Amino acid sequence: NAGVTQTPKFQVLKTGQSMTLQCAQDMNHEYMSWYRQDPGMGLRLIHYSVGAGITDQGEVPNGYNVSRSTTEDFPLRLLSAAPSQTSVYFCASSYTDFRDETQYFGPGTRLLVL
């Protein structure tokens, strides 16, 4: 199993540009989520999904969109990038039926918005 994969590893954007951060998992996990990590702030939940076709907002959803068309993929879209979105983004996945409470994290995408 590859686990949770994220692409790209690093991206530089100009203010106002759009992009999609990709996340995929091959563990057949129902639950997937996106976090951002900023210095001194820990990880904060952006959006999450409990299964294909179902998404919901987390703590800091503004400026981000998500969709979940398959179990494996959970892309995060920035429609109009802002410097405040400069951060490291992590995708995570897990089961939802208490077989395993562990959330598995991807390697992260470093985003710089100029």
Place this chain on the structure above:
Amino acid sequence: QKEVEQDPGPLSVPEGAIVSLNCTYSNSAFQYFMWYRQYSRKGPELLMYTYSSGNKEDGRFTAQVDKSSKYISLFIRDSQPSDSATYLCAMTLQGAQKLVFGQGTRLTINP
């Protein structure tokens, strides 16, 4: 006030020392408590997981939960340079799956 508070450090100790990392929380409904380890430029990886008050031991690591005081701790015995990382506490409600993280403590073990 943040739901989960964690001293960001940095914390620097000599090799072999006992390390104590702590978090406090305000939401008494939290039931599942985790410690993640994050090496530089990597994603967090689960280190310890517990859902009850008391101690849980795994090798050199002990996780302690005191629900009455809303306080959790991670102890590292015989610390090694390879333990140098950022340690994040996280907690969640039963069945919620949404993790609430502390700020993370940056730990350095000096040889």
